[in-house]
Amino acid sequence: MVDLSINCGGIKSPNPFWLASAPPSNSAYQNCKAFEQGWGGTVWKTIGEPVMNVCNRYGGLDLNGEKLAGINNVELISDRPIETNFKEIAETKRLWSDRAVVVSIMVESKKETWQDIVKRTIDTGADGIELNYGCPHGMSERGMGAAVGQVPEYCKMITEWVTEVSTIPVLVKLTPNITDIRFPGRAAKAANADGISLINTINSIVGIDLDTLKIMPSVAGKSSHGGFAGPAVKPIALHHVSQIAKDPEINLPISGIGGITTWQDAAEFILLGATSVQLCTAVMHYGFRIIEDLVEGLTNWMESKGFTTIEDFRGKAVEQVDDFGNFNLLHKTVARIDQTKCIHCNLCYIACEDGAHQCIDLLPVNAHNETKVREEDCVGCCLCSLVCPVDGCISMVRVDDGSEEKTWNELMAEFKKEGKPLTWENLAEFQKKHGIVIH
Amino acid sequence: MNLAPKLSEEEYRKNFAELIPPYNNITAVAEAARCLYCYDSPCKHGCPAHIDISTFIKKITTGNLLGSAKTILNSNWIALTCAKACPVEVLCEGACVLNEKGEKPIEIGRLQRFAIENYFESGMPKLFKQKPKNGKSVGIIGSGPAGLACGAELALLGYEIQIYEMNELPGGLSTWGIAPYKTSMEDSLKEVEMIKGLGVNIQTGITVGETISIEELLDKHDALFIGIGLGESGKLNIPGEHLNGVIGALEFIEKIKKGNRGFVDVGDRVAVIGAGNTSIDAATIAKRLEAEEVMIIYRRSEAEMPANDFEYRLAKNDGIIFRFLTSPIEILGDKSVEGIKCIKNKLGEADEQGRRKPVPISNSEFIIPVDMVIYALGQQPKLSFLNSISDLRIESNKILVDSDTYQTNNPKVFAGGDCINGGKEVVNAAYDGKQAAQGIDKFLSG
Numbered sequence: 001m002v003d004l005s006i007n008c009g010g011i012k013s014p015n016p017f018w019l020a021s022a023p024p025s026n027s028a029y030q031n032c033k034a035f036e037q038g039w040g041g042t043v044w045k046t047i048g049e050p051v052m053n054v055c056n057r058y059g060g061l062d063l064n065g066e067k068l069a070g071i072n073n074v075e076l077i078s079d080r081p082i083e084t085n086f087k088e089i090a091e092t093k094r095l096w097s098d099r100a101v102v103v104s105i106m107v108e109s110k111k112e113t114w115q116d117i118v119k120r121t122i123d124t125g126a127d128g129i130e131l132n133y134g135c136p137h138g139m140s141e142r143g144m145g146a147a148v149g150q151v152p153e154y155c156k157m158i159t160e161w162v163t164e165v166s167t168i169p170v171l172v173k174l175t176p177n178i179t180d181i182r183f184p185g186r187a188a189k190a191a192n193a194d195g196i197s198l199i200n201t202i203n204s205i206v207g208i209d210l211d212t213l214k215i216m217p218s219v220a221g222k223s224s225h226g227g228f229a230g231p232a233v234k235p236i237a238l239h240h241v242s243q244i245a246k247d248p249e250i251n252l253p254i255s256g257i258g259g260i261t262t263w264q265d266a267a268e269f270i271l272l273g274a275t276s277v278q279l280c281t282a283v284m285h286y287g288f289r290i291i292e293d294l295v296e297g298l299t300n301w302m303e304s305k306g307f308t309t310i311e312d313f314r315g316k317a318v319e320q321v322d323d324f325g326n327f328n329l330l331h332k333t334v335a336r337i338d339q340t341k342c343i344h345c346n347l348c349y350i351a352c353e354d355g356a357h358q359c360i361d362l363l364p365v366n367a368h369n370e371t372k373v374r375e376e377d378c379v380g381c382c383l384c385s386l387v388c389p390v391d392g393c394i395s396m397v398r399v400d401d402g403s404e405e406k407t408w409n410e411l412m413a414e415f416k417k418e419g420k421p422l423t424w425e426n427l428a429e430f431q432k433k434h435g436i437v438i439h
Numbered sequence: 440m441n442l443a444p445k446l447s448e449e450e451y452r453k454n455f456a457e458l459i460p461p462y463n464n465i466t467a468v469a470e471a472a473r474c475l476y477c478y479d480s481p482c483k484h485g486c487p488a489h490i491d492i493s494t495f496i497k498k499i500t501t502g503n504l505l506g507s508a509k510t511i512l513n514s515n516w517i518a519l520t521c522a523k524a525c526p527v528e529v530l531c532e533g534a535c536v537l538n539e540k541g542e543k544p545i546e547i548g549r550l551q552r553f554a555i556e557n558y559f560e561s562g563m564p565k566l567f568k569q570k571p572k573n574g575k576s577v578g579i580i581g582s583g584p585a586g587l588a589c590g591a592e593l594a595l596l597g598y599e600i601q602i603y604e605m606n607e608l609p610g611g612l613s614t615w616g617i618a619p620y621k622t623s624m625e626d627s628l629k630e631v632e633m634i635k636g637l638g639v640n641i642q643t644g645i646t647v648g649e650t651i652s653i654e655e656l657l658d659k660h661d662a663l664f665i666g667i668g669l670g671e672s673g674k675l676n677i678p679g680e681h682l683n684g685v686i687g688a689l690e691f692i693e694k695i696k697k698g699n700r701g702f703v704d705v706g707d708r709v710a711v712i713g714a715g716n717t718s719i720d721a722a723t724i725a726k727r728l729e730a731e732e733v734m735i736i737y738r739r740s741e742a743e744m745p746a747n748d749f750e751y752r753l754a755k756n757d758g759i760i761f762r763f764l765t766s767p768i769e770i771l772g773d774k775s776v777e778g779i780k781c782i783k784n785k786l787g788e789a790d791e792q793g794r795r796k797p798v799p800i801s802n803s804e805f806i807i808p809v810d811m812v813i814y815a816l817g818q819q820p821k822l823s824f825l826n827s828i829s830d831l832r833i834e835s836n837k838i839l840v841d842s843d844t845y846q847t848n849n850p851k852v853f854a855g856g857d858c859i860n861g862g863k864e865v866v867n868a869a870y871d872g873k874q875a876a877q878g879i880d881k882f883l884s885g
Binding site for chain 1: 537
């Protein structure tokens with residue numbers, strides 16, 4: 001029997017699926033509706049300083065007919081009075097004691113202001129606090145959000161103010177708009193945070209309307225960078241999550257965020273170390289009802305893999321994340337095309353010919369062209385297998401016998417030992433010895 | 440003659456509504472987005488005009504509709520008629536790789552229509568560079584798909600073009616000969632309009648050999664292109680053919696295309712002789728004109744039937760009755776058709792084309808009461824007026840041409856379309872015309 005329950009830095013929920021701090025978690029009405037439909041937790045839309053929003057807050061990125069592959073927003077934190085929010089948080093928590101109610105907070109950088117909002121949040125009965133250090137627009141102009149997340153010292157200082165008075169778990173939410181996300185992560189750790197949420201949205205301009213020449217979204221003719229989210233950002237989010245998970249100095253529970261739409265996406269975040277996952281764009285697109293497939297799909301997959309708890313597979317992929325210098329240079333694969341599955345679109349041919357290493361031939365056979373890989377020339381780049389529209393038609397087949405292994409770092413160490421400098425000639429000698437042909 | 444009741448305007452609109460409705464901007468892009476954008480795509484090879492299909496479809500997805508139309512028209516001047524009337528399931532769409540993937544092929548014909556109609560609606564801006572006039576003149580006999588395509592191509596190359604058309608409207612079979620729920624006369628005339636916009640002159644109501652002599656044309660022009668198609672529907676050659684209510688399929692289709700449908704008489708019970716695509720057009724038109732019973736009488740069996748699957752399904756959906764292995768031997772009646780006497784056949788040996796021949800079964804004659812007989816046994820070309828062209832060679836009712844240049848045995852005379860192939864699709868004629876233009880240009884500039 002699969003158990004989806006989790007404990008993320010002391011915050012417990014019956015499943016790992018939380019609403020991210022965003023429009024879907026704006027009110028008691030929405031959060032309670034989400035809980036009714038099965039969501040495990042919520043991170044209440046950020047409360048704090050007084051703000052006003054504008055009209056035209058979002059811009060969509062459509063790809064090849066697919067709506068909202070990405071969404072960009074210039075919406076600020078909650079524009080409802082803070083008292084209303086506190087009242088609704090308390091009410092929601094009272095009604096839903098088994099779900100995680102985390103409150104996202106953001107105020108100006110004053111110790112007493114932060115400590116005041118923390119105390120008032122605890123008074124609502126909430127299960128945890130998330131510090132919004134990521135909001136990339138508007139709030140950052142006022143010295144909050146990403147303006148904090150981009151400076152590890154500020155992260156540490158404010159987090160310390162919070163953990164000093166908080167009696168409930170504190171998650172720090174990081175911005176990806178930074179060169180190395182591990183630095184604010186380490187700052188959170190040093191300030192005794194209980195966990196890290198990431199990523200917040202990515203600075204973006206989503207597009208320009210070619211009829212009006214206006215940047216989207218246009219606020220009465222003006223625009224600005226917004227925060228980019230949705231399926232398109234998932235790979236970037238996975239990278240940042242892996243960075244935090246892999247860092248030995250941090251070692252904190254992770255709440256993963258960024259383009260999660262399906263249970264498969266969620267499983268990938270968990271495999272890279274996340275304990276809970278937060279969703280926003282998918283809910284904004286399709287509504288809370290997606291929770292049914294998220295829970296069922298993840299449960300069925302775990303059953304098929306023999307996992308009974310989230311902990312059984314959490315972080316299982318982290319150890320693979322390594323430096324390029326530790327990759328085996330003698331690992332050799334080639335593309336093989338299953339002619340019985342080929343539909344003769346020739347996309348592998350043109351991709352290899354124009355975009356890779358010219359090792360697929362187009363041979364006229366009967367009425368069709370037949371694509372054939374010259375294996376001796378194939379560099380094993382995978383591109384053809386990625387463009388092929390037929391599942392399982394092109395596979396990358398391992399052709400080395402696995403008996404030899406040599407990484408770049410090992411090779412360099414060897415060169416050093418033998419007194420050989422790194423030159424093209426010395427590299428060619430190594431390649432020749434192992435039958436590696438460079439085109 | 441028992442006549443079917445005449446349709447009201449509303450009934451006509453309903454019965455003759457387009458079979459395949461047009462896309463709008465959203466549905467077109469959604470369909471185009473399914474295209475894999477194959478390289479050296481099989482659909483292109485499946486198109487007799489070799490349109491670069493995946494390129495024009497890709498352009499629809501990016502909203503480059505003008506570029507899309509240019510890609511299509513670069514290979515085929517008769518693109519709207521072809522988009523609507525081509526048997527796509529055996530051509531481009533039949534070759535779509537998605538068939539092999541177990542998915543629905545891309546609706547190429549419908550997308551082509553979308554791009555071309557958009558071009559027509561946007562006022563037909565200039566797409567191609569036109570060479571300056573070279574002072575040479577080419578005369579074209581017939582303004583069907585072959586003649587129009589040849590004229591358009593030569594006009595771009597700088598030639599003075601004069602097309603001679605015997606009918607009162609140009610366009611040939613595109614205008615007169617395709618069922619109205621596939622293409623309208625307006626579609627064909629829009630194509631003509633576009634080609635006239637390139638400077639092609641079309642004189643209608645001119646019958647070469649009567650209004651003007653061949654000699655005069657040969658004298659007047661530096662080269663001649665013959666794109667006269669075929670003539671009337673072939674006769675049945677059985678007793679009773681003269682009776683009131685016996686009509687050729689093309690003549691019947693032409694009547695309804697001319698728009699005077701209120702006056703088109705259709706019998707209550709109609710027999711259509713022959714089972715090609717034109718027979719199906721005639722039968723479905725008769726049925727949609729509210730004939731009570733329409734049957735197709737065909738001497739061979741279902742397997743040998745020339746109509747393609749799409750047409751066959753269409754006819755069956757319309758409730759057309761098929762009487763296979765049946766040959767008409769006499770049309771019965773006093774002044775008007777009252778019945779048709781037929782004989783049953785069985786299949787014998789295969790003929791030279793590999794189709795099994797019908798062999799009459801003795802004493803199997805029977806009579807079917809009908810009020811109208813429409814015959815569609817293929818058409819015969821009317822080539823006699825070409826006799827005065829020296830060296831022109833005609834074999835089995837086809838004008839012989841060089842397969843690359845479309846030049847006849849008389850170097851100054853070229854030909855293409857149905858009159859050289861005995862009757863194929865519009866797209867084949869359009870391709871012939873375009874290729875012949877290259878042949879003519881080579882001849883005149885060489």
